[in-house]
Amino acid sequence: MKTILRTQNLRKVYKLGSLLHRIQIDALDSVNLSVQSDEPVIISLVGESGSGKTTLAKVILRLVEPTSGTAMVHDLPVAGEGANPDKEVFFRTVQPIFQNPFEAFSSHRTVDAYLESTALRVNRLDRRQAIHAIEEALASVGLHYGDVRGKYPNQFSGGELQRVSIARALIPRPAIIIADEPVSMVDASLRMNIINLFLQLKQEYRTSFLYITHDLATAYYISDYIAVMYRGNIVEFGDARSILTAPQHPYTQLLLASIPDKSRKWRREPMRLSDIETKEYRFTGCKFRNRCPLAMDICATQRPPAVHTPDGREVYCHALTEVTPVR
Amino acid sequence: MNSILRLKRDWFSLFLPSRGTQRRGLKLNLRLRLGLAILAVLVVASFTLPFFSDVDPMQQGTYAKNLPPSWEHLLGTNSQGQDIFWFLVFAMRNSLLLGVAVSFCVTVIATLVGLSAGYIGGWYERVVMLLTDSFIIIPVFPILIVLGALFRGRASFWLVGMILVIFGWAWGARTVRSMALSIREREFINMARFSGANTMQIILWEVFPYVYAYMVVGFINAILYAINTEAALAVIGLSNLEVPTLGSIIFWALNYNAMFIGQYTWIVAPVIATVLLFLGLFLTSTGYNELYAAKRGHS
Amino acid sequence: GLSPAGAAGGQEQSDQQGTLTDVGTPRHETLVVQTFDRKSANPDQMNPLMQYAHWRGFRELGWGFLWETDTGTGESYPELAADMPEVLNPEHTRFRIKLKEGIYWSDGVEFTTDDIIYTLDTYFNEREKLTNANVNRIVNYIKSYQAIDRYTFEVETVNPSYDLHTVMGVYTWGSAFIPVPKHIFEKQPDVSQFRNTYPVTLGPYVVKEFDPNGFWQLWERREDWERSAWGWMGEPKPKYVLYKDFGPEETRVLAFVQNQYDVDTFMSPDSIKAAQERNPYITTFSDKMPYHNMDDACSYGVLMNQHKPPLDKAEVRWALALSLDLKEVGINALSGEFKASPLPMVDTRILRPIYFEPLIPWLQEFTLPDGYKPFDPNFAADLVARLAESGVPAEELPQGEEAISEAFGIGWWKYDPAEAERLLNSVGITKNADGVYTLPDGSVWELELVIPGDWNKVMQRVGFSIADSWRKAGIQVNARQVDNAEFSKVQNTNALLTTILNWTNCIFTPNYLNSWHSISLENLKAADATEPIVGNQYRWNNATVDALIKESKAMDQSDPKFRENGRAILQEFVKDMAYINIMNIPTTIPTNEYYWTNFPKQDNYYAVPYTWWSSFKEIVVNIEPTGRR
Amino acid sequence: MIKLRDLVATYTTVRGQVHAVDHIDLEIPHGIILGVAGESGCGKTTLMKVIYGDIGYPLSLTSGTVEYGFEDEEGEPVTTKTIRKHWFRRISYIPQGSMSSLNPVVRIRHQFVDFLPSNTNKAVVLEQIRDYVRRLDLPPEALDAYPHQLSGGMRQRIMVAMATFFQPDIILADEPTTALDVVVQKGILMLLMELQEEMQNTIIFVSHDMGVHYQITHKMLIMYAAKVVEFGDTDELFAAPLHPYTRLLIESLPTIGDPHLRQGIEGRPPSLWEELRGCRFAPRCPLATELCRNSEPELREVQPGRFVACHYAGDETLALGAGQILADTFSIASETPHLSED
Amino acid sequence: MKLAQYIAARLGVYVVVLFMGITITFFLPRLMPSDPIENYIAQLQNQAGQTLSEAEVMQLRATLAELYGLEGSLFTQYINHLKRIFLTFDFGPSFASFPRPVSEFIWVALPWTLGLLTTTTFIAWSLGNFIGLLAGFFHNNRLATALEVVGVLIYPIPYYILALVFILVLAYIFPVFPLSTTIRPGPLTWSKIQMIATNSALPALTLITAGFGWNILSMKSLAYATKEEPYVTFARLKGVPPRKIMISYVFRNALLPQVTALALSIGMIFNGALLTEILFSYPGLGLLMRTAVGSGDYNMLYGTITMSIMAVATAALVIDLLYPLFDPRIRYK
Ligand SMILES: Nc1ncnc2c1ncn2[C@@H]1O[C@H](COP(=O)(O)OP(=O)(O)OP(=O)(O)O)[C@@H](O)[C@H]1O
Ligand SMILES: Nc1ncnc2c1ncn2[C@@H]1O[C@H](COP(=O)(O)OP(=O)(O)OP(=O)(O)O)[C@@H](O)[C@H]1O
Ligand SMILES: [Mg+2]
Ligand SMILES: [Mg+2]
Secondary structure, eight states: OOOEEEEEEEEEEEEEEEEEEEEEEEEEEEEEEEESSSSSSSSEEOTTTTSSSSHHHHHHHSSSSOSSEEEETTEEEEEEEOOOHHHHHHHHHHEEEOOOOTTTTTSSOOTTHHHHIIIIIOOOHHHHHHHHHHHHHHHHHHHHHHHTTOOOGGGOHHHHHHHHHHHHHHOOSSSEEEEEEETTSOHHHHHHHHHHHHHHHHTTTOOOOOOOOOOOHHHHHHHHHEEHHHHHHHHHHHOOOOOHHHOOOOHHHHHTSSSSSSSSOOOOOOOOOOOOHHHHHHSSSSGGGGGTTOOHHHHHHHHOOOOTTTTOOOOOOHHHHHSSSOO | OOOOOOOOOOGGGGGGGSSSSSHHHHHHHHHHHHHHHHHHHHHHHHHHHHHHHHHHHTOOSSSSOOOOSSSSSTTTTTTSOOOOOHHHHHHHHHHHHHHHHHHHHHHHHHHHHHHHHHHHHHHHHHHHHHHHHHHHHHHHHHHHHHHHHHHHSSSOOHHHHHHHHHHTHHHHHHHHHHHHHHHHHHHHHHHHEEEEEEEEHHHOOOHHHHHHHHHHHHHHHHHHHHHHHHHHHHTOOOOTTOOOOOOHHHHHHHHTTTTTTTTTHHHHHHHHHHHHHHHHHHHHHHHHHHHHHHHTTTO | OHHHHHHHTTTTOOOOOOOOTTTSSOOOEEEEEOSSSSSOOOOTTTTTTTTTTTTTIIIIIOOOOEEEEEEOOEEESSSSBSSHHHHSSTTEEEEEBBSSOOOOOOOOOOOOHHHHHHHHHHHHTTTTOOOTHHHHHHHHHEEEEEEETTTTOOOOOOEEOOOOOHHHHTTTTTSOOOOOOHHHHOOSSOOGGGGOOOOHHHHHEEEEEEESSSEEEEEOOOOOOOOGGGGGGGOOOSSSSEOOOOOOOHHHHHHHHTTSBBSSSOOOHHHHHHHHHHOOOOSSSOOSSTOOOOOSSSSEEEEETTTTEEEETTHHHHHHHHHHHHHHHHHHHHHOOOOOSSSOOOTTTTIIIIIIIIGGGHHOOOTTTTOOOEEEEEEEEEHHHHHHHTTOGGGOOSSSSHHHHHHHHHHHOOHHHHHHHHHHHTOOOEEESSSEEOOOTBBBOOOEEESSSSOOOOHHHHHHHHHHHHHHTTTEEEEEEOOOOHHHHHHHOOOSSSSEEOOOOBSSOOOOOOHTTTOGGGOOTTTTOOSOOOOOOOOOOOOOHHHHHHHHTOOOOOHHHHEEEEEHHHHHHHTTSSSEEEEEOOBBBOOEETEEEEBTTTBBBOOOSSSSSHHHHHHHHHEOOOOOO | OEEEEEEEEEEEEETEEEEEEEEEEEEOTTTTTEEEETTTTHHHHHHHHHHTOOOOOEEEEEEEEEEEEEOOSSSEETTHHHHHHHHBTTTTEEEETTTGSOOOTHHHHHHHTTOOOOOOHHHHHHHHHHHHHTTTTTOOOHHHHOGGHHHHHHHHHHHHHHHHTOSSSEEEEEEETTTTHHHHHHHHHHHHHHHHHHHOOOEEESSSHHHHHHHHHHEEEEEETTEEEEEEEHHHHHHHHOOOHHHHHHSSSOOOOOOOOOOSSSOOOOOOOOOOOSSGGGOOOOTTHHHHHHOOOOEEEEEEEEEETTTTTTTTHHHHHHHHHHHHHOOOSSSSOOOOTO | OOOHHHHHHHHHHHHHHHHHHHHHHHHHTTTOOOOOHHHHHHHHHHOOOOOOOHHHHHHHHHHHHHHHTSSSHHHHHHHHHHHHHIIOOOOOOOTTTTTHHEEEEEEEHHHHHHHHHHHHHHHHHHHHHHHHHHHHHHHTTTHHHHHHHHHHTTTTSSSHHHHHHHIIIIISOOSSSSSSSSOSSSSHHHHHHHHHHHHHHHHHHHHHHHHHHHHHHHHHHHHHHHSSSSSHHHHHHHOOHHHHHHIIIIIHHHHHHHHHHHHHHHHHHHHHHHHHHHHHTTOHHOOOEEEHHHHHHHHHHHHHHHHHHHHHHHHHHHHHHHHHOOOTTTOOO
């Protein structure tokens, strides 16, 4: 079996603030994930804003050096000690789709330059083949090469740009694409096209995805695995459909309850939203405890251990420990 | 903040009557055109006119001393019996040559050092920045005075230029580096990396465009720096006084008290020439910046 | 508060007192003088045993000397001494000196032999620590000394001496021996650490205030000025004398026009003209061309390193002289306000009758080996004609041969590039296709001309004009101006450089030895030796001169033979063209007679007009207040 | 009633001009939440800018005005020309990507009040703001923080607080919850709804997420390629979308628990730079006919309060057939292939 | 990283920079073509008007070499030099004014330079930034534009000419300020401060006029760029009055790079101050330095250059250390 993705005790600490206001944030706090499969898989990463999803993606993309721990993608160690993959191999294994498409292109270059560069340098195609590859990739995200060519990023709408960004990642046909909210700027119908595209790529090109999103419906729709993050911790991880239909962690439950559903309207009830994030990051024990309906004393002091449920997921919650003893 | 020094807004609207969107293109052209026109006149004049001069403007006693401006001597003659106009033409040429040459080297070095330090980072950056900081912090002038004393007169014109380059690049390098530092953190750099670009290519295609506008301004500034520093060295007598430059005109005009003996053209002409040159460079650079910004679809 | 006018140089208006100076003294009681050396680096150092703020009036107003020089005649006269030294032995090594009685230090203590002996003792005992180089000179000059009584002492010199009065007394611009007050100095634990700020003086003035930054110093007349070293000369008129630096020439012109000061030094002719146009009280030394005093001891000239080929050939040196268009240089640099001198000596009223006039016939007949007569006796007349042509009013130009010669000199070398080319061709230096001279090996002859950069504007101009002149003749000249510091070294070693615009050849009295004593064969160094060869920077190798100088050293300077020898040496200089002398240094010293009048002028010549020589003593005694406030 | 009168908004670029809002003529009743949906680049943000009266190079209003349905102090009706004076007091705007719209070097509390005239008593207002913020369940410390110290969700909530504090008549919110997680999103939406109910003002709300629209809006405006294609009550619109694009939009998204394959809309929206003829959706519309391709449908009121720009809207027979065709397009056939079946 | 660590690191850089500067300044003057001993001898001869005999000169030379500490190899001299500076802040005696220590001269000159520099820098910087801000923010306003034009036109005029024009206008035609600096010694009273102020006015004016041009240009472009940031747009949409947008949005954000620029440009400003001092006979470090070069006074040169390097480096350090206080966003690794 191939290791599609594995992280071991991955930790990333950010320090920020001014001389007077000094803050430390564990954007990743001992993240342990492991997905092994011979088939390509789509792993969704969901969770609250600022919970470290992008950070995890960046560690995998080797853009951020982890404070400690290791990460491995497609049997390729990419982060932590001893991880020093060959550039070319790495780029053909992992490709990103960045979160904010406006930031992902230099405003001084035409966007097609990136497509070309990828085709020429990563794929090592000649110019004619490159154009062909670009055309194909753009077509698969619903764009024409002619409309993209020679235009600067600010001449596109966010959605258009996002699609260009996806097209670029497709060109090298990587083993895994790290897609950081690839559809957040895209309208509903297009969103489906892109999601279906991912599925298609998974089947046709055997591309795995790490799909970071806030859109749980699409996560349900395409993913095999799902990981739910909260404040730098994984709180629940396992088979996507079972987690999304029967969440066990209180945060996952809250998440699911918050989906704007088209079938029934929300009940008007007071919501408990998070506090200032840096405050919560500094919590010891369970970081969700001040919003958790099940919070207990132990939650304030002790970090919840992984609970392995019978259907093969991991849930990090003291409340479950009481019910299901650790196996 | 990752500000690009975009000198783009213009005070030139002052001279323009109409408002509205159409105006923009027109104005932009006018600004660029005006700048280019000034530069063209100065450059063409100072590089072609010397071929029409039948005497060496540096030679003393060619004409009667202290003549007022006339058709024969457009700006009159000075106390050394030289024609001020022709002297100025040669001086402009030499100063421009020096300015552009120095500025070119300064800008290239500053950009290379700054970009590489900012982008590559690590030890390389630390060492380079230490060097840069030292060059910035050491006040140039005392050293120029020492070096001037060392090479006095023997300093060929180009040696002065070299000295100016050696002590001129650091400032720009530091600015470029800080810009590169902030650009390094931006997402499109990662995008470029995953598009297979190598360090050189990233520096060139991703980072450079962001500092480019600044470098144009820096380039212009360095031209001025070179011309003015040479002039300052000349004024305290440390540059080569036998090559006509804007500085050596000023030196001799001051030496003969042009201001007090009524030889105003002698002293005012080089100053006006310097100001015009700067104006031309300034208008051109800002005009070009606007054009460039418009091309990228910014306002 | 400060009124605007008050801010403008402190010319504060007050009904009773009149204008005040910047330092708060009444302007009409203060003589204000531009300092000679601009800023003093060491303003609170006033100890004459050390290096000190020399140019701040100490030599003129503060100290007293045994003998002084009359700048009008070049004769020495006793100041502290009662008489000229009495020679005690035929070998001229032992002397007795009597002091005047009744001279007092400014603190009321009487000046006696004790002070002399104490000063000499200190010179001898502390010579290692004292940085005034004259200490060495005295210590090497004097063998022994002793007090005879309160007002008498004797000295014995190492060698026969005919110049005791100019070594222990003033030679033109200073004295190697400056008596210090024993009662003050003996109390000092270490005289070399003693600053002597606000010194006790022998002269009629004391330091009242000085700028710690070195820009100015104010002197106040002693109440008992009559008991001072030269009280006998008469009452010094200004109650205060202020030495001040008014900045670069631009600001000096403005300050001068605003009547902020009375006497300038070395202002360039065009600045003077500009100032005169704006203020009628500003006058030059003479109202006739060349307007300025030409009696400085030094001249400008071009020093050549005769060790360096091709300058080792007299033909080449003559070629340089003949391709120097001095009229052009003088007009460009000095508006023609100069006095040319073909001999390596200044053509002053003291030296002209002794050395110049007797040599005129010889000069006129002098021929180069190829038969060419280089002397141009019409130089001055031609110059006058050119000046008249360029618009100088006729009444300001001298009339008649004699007056012209007195004003502009006896003549100079012809400007004859053609002869110069012949001379150069004769030693294998020929022009190439570009009209530039090349050496016999075919390379371009590059001549370096060093010009002192800090001295004054006029000298810079002269230097660059000379270069221009040579360049027109086809010589590739690289002119460069250098700082004082470097220039001193260049001047004293003359090893690396080929030609220098120079001012060192200084002779004020008929005693030429002071300038030429080192032109000896023993003093010659290797061609590229870099140590100073003081006195023979020409690196001139001439046995005749060597012999003449050795002979003159053992002679009384008033001996006619001594002067005869001088003329012979001058002839040798000319024959070899050992030094291209150009002109007397034009001492362009304008005065402003708004507050003070009766400064030395051409038609009122009681002293040279300088404020940094003995002449200043005469000036302060002779000037009169105008009564303006 | 906010009246949009034949609005045409144009961008000027070096390439030429583009109408990003093209002849929009609508009346929006007061006191509702209006949802605006449509694909990216169809001109939603531009419409918001026009409504807000933020018109300046490169955007210009080629034709039309907006009447806001309220008067200024002098009793003159406020229009696009005069709306600026009422910014953030009678109309407020939460721009797209507003998380980066806070001044990074100034504390939040100052940014709350800096648009007030200088003669207002800031201390008093600040006290009120503190109360308000507390009432909105936001931590009051947030007011004393610098923007970078707050999470995106927090900043977005601050923006909402800022935009609603002065109880403006109209609030424009351009994708205020994109990029936020659903929990925070729900919080913000509930907040908006609550505030709207309380203040009875008009909120115009742009979002891509049809679920969000379903949850909070009273009326919906669907745009396609700079045009309005459908406008009507949200519930009715969701129950029976009349324009094929609306229908596709609503149906295209998956829901949790429904593993069936879904398809997006084929093709891509037309480029606004090109010459456009006929119905702009026609190239992608499974029902398009010759008529659609050649003549542009008017926005017409097919039922009271329902406006649709489709030649065939309201045509019952066609609608039935269309239903079938559309159902086919979605090809609700198989489940999505899933790995963890074993 | 903790505050202390940050400061320590910054101090480390400071020391290294100083060290390099001092090293450069030690070796550079050694290249000077004048030899202090020969200079001194030559000076004596010029003063005394009498030439010394060869023997006298040799003796003098030996004495001076010992006194000046010019014995030993260049390297030993260098080590001694470093030791002296870092351990005792001693630059040795001045050669031109032997045996007075150089530091004495420096302490006299330093306050003048520092006083002139800090005031003029501050004023030029504020004025330039203010005008630049106006010009960048109200880029359509004619007054702001006119001010900017003034900046653009004044900026390239050489110092010397500016100085002369000021002298001519303000000391001659309208004699408001003195032509040359005259400051009388005495305790620091109010009237002395006034005296210093009037005497420094012209050099200060020159420095300010010559110095604010660049600030105008750079601030203008910064302000213009900042104007496009989303938070400025939002402020405009909030209806914040333009003046306030200019101050608390555009200026506050554009200020930070300008502060860094200020730290960096102190060396440049110092150059200007040096020229100005020479021109106005202003008793600061610049004049001291120029005289030192003129008289071949090594130690004085070391002292003045080292001092200026220290002053400039320290100023830059201070600004750098203060910088985080200005910028709430700063993050350092
Ligand atoms: N370079 C950085 N320096 C300091 N802190 C950072 C940095 N990058 C991210 N953080 C902080 O780390 C935390 C996690 O950020 P991250 O971007 O990984 O979250 P996310 O889950 O991707 O959020 P979102 O859903 O908003 O994209 C946040 O609090 C963020 O402010
Ligand atoms: N500054 C501009 N200059 C030129 N064209 C622009 C500009 N801004 C937007 N456009 C164009 O106008 C059209 C509408 O843009 P707008 O931003 O209103 O879309 P949107 O519906 O808000 O899209 P999104 O959902 O992606 O935010 C797009 O085609 C876009 O390319
Ligand atoms: Mg993220
Ligand atoms: Mg939008």
